[in-house]
Amino acid sequence: MENNTERFEKLLVKNGLKRTAPRLQVLEILSSRDSATSQPYLEQVMGKDADRVTLYRVLQAFEEKGIIHKVLDQQGTANYAICSEGCSAHEHHDEHVHFNCDNCHKIYCLDSVKIPALKVPAGFKVEHLNLIATGLCANCSSKVN
Amino acid sequence: MENNTERFEKLLVKNGLKRTAPRLQVLEILSSRDSATSQPYLEQVMGKDADRVTLYRVLQAFEEKGIIHKVLDQQGTANYAICSEGCSAHEHHDEHVHFNCDNCHKIYCLDSVKIPALKVPAGFKVEHLNLIATGLCANCSSKVN
DNA sequence: ATGTTAATGCAATTATGTTGCAAATATAAC
DNA sequence: GTTATATTTGCAACATAATTGCATTAACAT
Ligand SMILES: [Mn+2]
Ligand SMILES: [Mn+2]
Ligand SMILES: [Zn+2]
Ligand SMILES: [Zn+2]
Numbered sequence: 495m496e497n498n499t500e501r502f503e504k505l506l507v508k509n510g511l512k513r514t515a516p517r518l519q520v521l522e523i524l525s526s527r528d529s530a531t532s533q534p535y536l537e538q539v540m541g542k543d544a545d546r547v548t549l550y551r552v553l554q555a556f557e558e559k560g561i562i563h564k565v566l567d568q569q570g571t572a573n574y575a576i577c578s579e580g581c582s583a584h585e586h587h588d589e590h591v592h593f594n595c596d597n598c599h600k601i602y603c604l605d606s607v608k609i610p611a612l613k614v615p616a617g618f619k620v621e622h623l624n625l626i627a628t629g630l631c632a633n634c635s636s637k638v639n
Numbered sequence: 640m641e642n643n644t645e646r647f648e649k650l651l652v653k654n655g656l657k658r659t660a661p662r663l664q665v666l667e668i669l670s671s672r673d674s675a676t677s678q679p680y681l682e683q684v685m686g687k688d689a690d691r692v693t694l695y696r697v698l699q700a701f702e703e704k705g706i707i708h709k710v711l712d713q714q715g716t717a718n719y720a721i722c723s724e725g726c727s728a729h730e731h732h733d734e735h736v737h738f739n740c741d742n743c744h745k746i747y748c749l750d751s752v753k754i755p756a757l758k759v760p761a762g763f764k765v766e767h768l769n770l771i772a773t774g775l776c777a778n779c780s781s782k783v784n
Numbered sequence: 785a786t787g788t789t790a791a792t793g794c795a796a797t798t799a800t801g802t803t804g805c806a807a808a809t810a811t812a813a814c
Numbered sequence: 815g816t817t818a819t820a821t822t823t824g825c826a827a828c829a830t831a832a833t834t835g836c837a838t839t840a841a842c843a844t
Contacts, residue, residue: 617780624713690794697791800832801828812817
């Protein structure tokens with residue numbers, strides 16, 4: 495049974511990225527959480543382990559390689575989650591619904607909920623769909639209730 | 640037949656807002672455009688007619704009163720459009736699809752395209768849905784093609 | 785005309801994200 | 815193990831978006 499670090503190192507090598515401390519740390523943090531992780535949170539947790547700019551560049555590289563995907567919450571804040579399916583540098587397959595809790599502000603990837611196809615007016619060519627639901631997550635609705 | 644300015648003044652009064660130059664100007668600009676208008680564009684057009692802070696406060700007040708609604712584009716930039724239906728300070732009814740063109744970057748309110756209901760995992764309580772489609776708008780797809 | 789409240793303008797501050805460049809380091813070649 | 819190289823990082827500077835506090839101004843009710 496291989497540990498996380500080994501898995502992540504393989505992931506980096508597979509994508510032609512060098513195995514550096516900041517990159518491994520970002521992967522550790524993102525994979526340890528049950529919801530998407532905001533850039534500000536990542537920045538705070540990484541502290542002085544990595545420069546802000548490095549964090550931005552790590553996230554950008556990961557997104558390009560299809561390792562993570564970005565979700566903007568209702569305030570426009572960038573949140574990141576590890577891609578579950580076969581995403582690659584060529585194409586992402588993250589067209590699932592995202593749920594943004596009004597109470598705890600977490601963003602959940604609802605991998606099981608696919609975005610329904612749309613009928614748009616003539617002339618419009620839809621390339622991607624991005625659906626964010628807001629409300630109360632399972633955790634918060636049971637507490638508040 | 641009443642003109643725009645009269646209409647807008649009534650709208651402000653109805654919402655308990657004073658009829659000021661910056662507010663009327665924002666309404667004029669937003670209503671004159673066929674797509675949502677970004678904050679940076681508004682700021683540029685208003686120029687020195689109003690302070691940046693005033694613009695932010697005008698937009699915030701309008702949003703709270705249900706006069707306009709905010710749409711974040713794929714870069715997280717705030718865009719604003721006048722609410723077409725019966726929105727109020729109590730509730731917005733803008734659950735239509737938004738279309739963000741990859742080419743001209745305009746955001747269209749597709750008022751006729753409603754967001755389909757969703758089946759989410761147990762426990763989640765959906766309050767609002769926010770669907771942004773990206774691709775080519777009618778204008779751009781006819782040109783590029 | 786006057787008083788009150790709402791709205792604006794200005795200055796300062798915070799947060800987010802980007803760019804250029806020099807220094808460091810991961811890794812491949814020897 | 816040493817060396818060469820291309821990648822990655824850190825730092826400084828900059829750009830833009832957004833917020834806050836406070837004094838001043840202006841809308842409008844009386
Ligand atoms: Mn996701
Ligand atoms: Mn709209
Ligand atoms: Zn929650
Ligand atoms: Zn277009």
